[in-house]
Amino acid sequence: DAKTTQPPSMDCAEGRAANLPCNHSTISGNEYVYWYRQIHSQGPQYIIHGLKNNETNEMASLIITEDRKSSTLILPHATLRDTAVYYCIVSLRYSGAGSYQLTFGKGTKLSVIP
Amino acid sequence: DTGVSQDPRHKITKRGQNVTFRCDPISEHNRLYWYRQTLGQGPEFLTYFQNEAQLEKSRLLSDRFSAERPKGSFSTLEIQRTEQGDSAMYLCASSLGLADQQETQYFGPGTRLLVL
Numbered sequence: 001d002a003k004t005t006q007p008p009s010m011d012c013a014e015g016r017a018a019n020l021p022c023n024h025s026t027i028s029g030n031e032y033v034y035w036y037r038q039i040h041s042q043g044p045q046y047i048i049h050g051l052k053n054n055e056t057n058e059m060a061s062l063i064i065t066e067d068r069k070s071s072t073l074i075l076p077h078a079t080l081r082d083t084a085v086y087y088c089i090v091s092l093r094y095s096g097a098g099s100y101q102l103t104f105g106k107g108t109k110l111s112v113i114p
Numbered sequence: 115d116t117g118v119s120q121d122p123r124h125k126i127t128k129r130g131q132n133v134t135f136r137c138d139p140i141s142e143h144n145r146l147y148w149y150r151q152t153l154g155q156g157p158e159f160l161t162y163f164q165n166e167a168q169l170e171k172s173r174l175l176s177d178r179f180s181a182e183r184p185k186g187s188f189s190t191l192e193i194q195r196t197e198q199g200d201s202a203m204y205l206c207a208s209s210l211g212l213a214d215q216q217e218t219q220y221f222g223p224g225t226r227l228l229v230l
Contacts, residue, residue, distance in 0.1 A: 049218065102149075103159070
């Protein structure tokens with residue numbers, strides 16, 4: 001699996017957009033980009049995933065560059081409850097057989113400041 | 115709540131004792147994963163089930179660890195002769211593997227183990 005690089009920490013003012021970057025320069029054509037977050041002492045929470053098109057759901061937007069070597073997770077209006085560690089993960093396209101275990105790095109610790 | 119559940123949420127044991135954790139996946143999810151997370155690190159893969167078959171194990175899963183998913187529904191993870199180094203959060207995730215759909219894993223709240 002391709003590896004990802006994320007800044008170790010970021011701050012964001014409450015109510016502002018939080019933009020979390022991720023580099024995945026060795027990503028291959030059959031690999032998706034996933035984002036999870038982990039609030040202190042809880043299990044990771046799925047946020048969003050994408051292949052090459054930008055994606056949006058009720059939690060966030062995912063912007064993937066045209067060359068797919070980097071992406072940005074956008075939380076449009078950050079709240080204090082968004083304070084968490086955010087993980088960017090690259091995972092193979094599902095083809096039915098075998099394990100698709102997620103390889104977590106250390107993520108970005110996002111602190112939302114009142 | 116139809117999410118992944120894990121039991122117990124916390125476990126304190128003495129070194130050398132055996133412990134067993136349970137994971138109940140989202141119903142109809144055919145794939146189940148176990149991960150371990152130590153302080154300050156991201157989760158690390160331990161093992162994976164497709165229905166009742168355990169199809170992959172990490173090298174992290176020593177012979178003191180055993181996992182089962184007897185009927186393809188809930189799963190158990192047992193650690194025998196616990197060591198202090200086994201202290202960690204044990205996470206379970208489940209997913210639905212369908213052709214032509216990308217898999218998404220959903221995690222439970224975890225079981226935090228402390229070995230004294």
